[in-house]
Amino acid sequence: MRRAFIRTALVSLACLAGFAHAEAAGRRHVAPPDRAEERIVPMYGDLPGCTDPAVLSELTSWFNSRESTYWGPLQALSYDRIAQIGYRPWGDDMIPRRFCTARLMLNNGVYHRVDYSVRENLGLFGMTWNVNWCVAGLDRELSYAPDCKMARP
Incomplete structure (x- = not known):
């Protein structure tokens, strides 16, 4: 009886230490069956990097399309x-x-901060990654207000 109590106490302390470590790292503790990698449709986190040309190309394409369709002549030229x-x-x-951030130069010569995220399985039919983004100062509908804060982690 006493051994069972000690064993239970030790397991409880180990669990609390794990939760404390996860809290200190700013992340929640997740039991193995609940991880994204172990779902019916698994997600592995194999995402392209912030500087990947495909990511920047998609960001540029979406920004230029939105601007030319709704707002006017602004076009994305380069990132740094x-x-x-x-x-x-x-x-x-x-x-x-x-989650990424960059400085975007527009065709009017003005730099703006752009916050963007590359998200797994949220592309066409959930088959690939996509990019969600916000350009500071050009969030005209305040979708990510204030100042694109809601596009950041």
């Missing part, structure tokens, strides 16, 4: 100061996302 600001920040059971 590209940096990753988060990878799966909400834990292993959420859809894998890579």
